[in-house]
Every structure is written in C-alpha cells, then in structure tokens.
Amino acid sequence: MRPAGLVAICNEIIHGRRTSIVECGSGVSTVVLARLLRQRAIAGTVVALEHDPDWARLVNQLLADEGLSAFGRVVHAPLEGEPTWYSLSSLTELPETIDLLIVDGPPADQPGNGQRRAPALTTLQPRLSETAVVYLDDIDRPGEQSVLEAWHANTNWTFTVDAATGTASGRRPSADRLPD
Numbered sequence: 001m002r003p004a005g006l007v008a009i010c011n012e013i014i015h016g017r018r019t020s021i022v023e024c025g026s027g028v029s030t031v032v033l034a035r036l037l038r039q040r041a042i043a044g045t046v047v048a049l050e051h052d053p054d055w056a057r058l059v060n061q062l063l064a065d066e067g068l069s070a071f072g073r074v075v076h077a078p079l080e081g082e083p084t085w086y087s088l089s090s091l092t093e094l095p096e097t098i099d100l101l102i103v104d105g106p107p108a109d110q111p112g113n114g115q116r117r118a119p120a121l122t123t124l125q126p127r128l129s130e131t132a133v134v135y136l137d138d139i140d141r142p143g144e145q146s147v148l149e150a151w152h153a154n155t156n157w158t159f160t161v162d163a164a165t166g167t168a169s170g171r172r173p174s175a176d177r178l179p180d
C-alpha cells in the first residue's frame with residue numbers, strides 16, 4: 001500500500017473511530033496501524049490474514065518486537081478453493097464484527113490473478129457492521145477495477161475511487177446504516 005493510502009486509513013481510524021480492523025494481506029501497514037492504535041490509546045485491534053506462513057511469522061515478530069501484539073496480529077490463512085481466497089477455517093480467528101476492512105491481498109499482480117480479491121466483500125459482508133467502511137487497494141490496476149465493478153453489480157455497497165491514494169473506499173447506502 002502506498003503511503004497516501006495508509007494515511008487515508010489512519011485518518012479513517014481516528015475520525016471514523018474504527019476499532020475492529022481486518023486487513024487482507026499483511027505487511028508494514030499492519031505494524032503502522034497497530035502503532036497508531038497504541039499511540040492514540042485506542043481500544044482496538046488490527047487482525048491481518050496472510051497466506052504466506054513465513055511472512056506471517058515475520059510480521060508477527062515485528063509486532064512482538066515493538067510490544068504491539070495486543071494491538072495487531074497476523075493470522076496465517078492459506079489460499080484455497082476456486083476462486084482462490086483465504087481458507088474459510090482461518091476466518092474463525094477474525095472478530096465477529098468488523099468496522100474497517102482493508103483489502104490488500106491476496107497478491108493479485110500476476111497475470112490471471114486479477115480477480116483474487118473479489119471474495120473479500122462477499123465473504124466478510126456478514127461480519128461488517130452497518131457503518132463499516134471497506135478499502136480496496138491497487139485500484140489503478142485493471143483487476144481491482146473489475147473487482148470493484150463486480151461489487152457494484154452484486155452488492156448494495158457504493159465505492160468512491162481516490163486516484164491520489166490508489167484506493168477505493170465503500171460503504172453501505174446511508175438508508176441501510178444505523179445512526180453513528
């Protein structure tokens with residue numbers, strides 16, 4: 001995720017009072033968001049799904065080294081099924097209710113993998129709170145653009161593309177949302 005996208009998500013956590021954060025695809029962003037939660041004394045957590053066991057271990061070690069394990073953790077979630085996505089059994093490790101979902105994995109940059117992030121919204125939708133916000137990264141790529149088209153066609157979520165951050169952010173229609 002580019003720095004501008006991460007800044008947008010940090011702003012969403014602060015101003016949107018997001019506390020139950022799930023990230024598909026772990027990395028530096030997981031550590032930065034956990035740091036933000038601690039720095040702002042926010043009673044929240046970021047839980048990241050990660051398909052690569054070595055990367056999951058490394059990011060969890062980075063979190064532990066900074067004393068951030070109470071604020072962030074990575075769940076190893078092998079890819080499976082068709083369309084290929086994180087194993088459904090790993091989802092038991094996620095919070096029951098999510099108010100911020102960041103879709104930055106699985107990796108979808110190789111030819112033929114452009115649709116890999118599509119299952120995120122449909123699979124996790126039942127856990128998303130009425131006021132949840134979803135960020136899809138890498139929206140400058142044709143694959144993510146077609147994922148967004150499919151989400152618009154098949155769900156009632158509305159997304160706005162921000163070319164400056166390389167993300168699209170989406171919410172349910174306001175009529176469907178409970179008051180904040």
Ligand SMILES: C[S@@+](CC[C@H](N)C(=O)[O-])C[C@H]1O[C@@H](n2cnc3c(N)ncnc32)[C@H](O)[C@@H]1O
Binds near residue numbers: 001104105
């Ligand atoms: C787009 S990256 C996720 C990046 C993460 N959300 C961030 O912004 O730091 C998707 C996948 O690439 C792998 N990955 C991320 N950062 C990496 C790095 N620095 N080196 C190797 N693999 C990496 C992980 O398997 C991750 O799930």
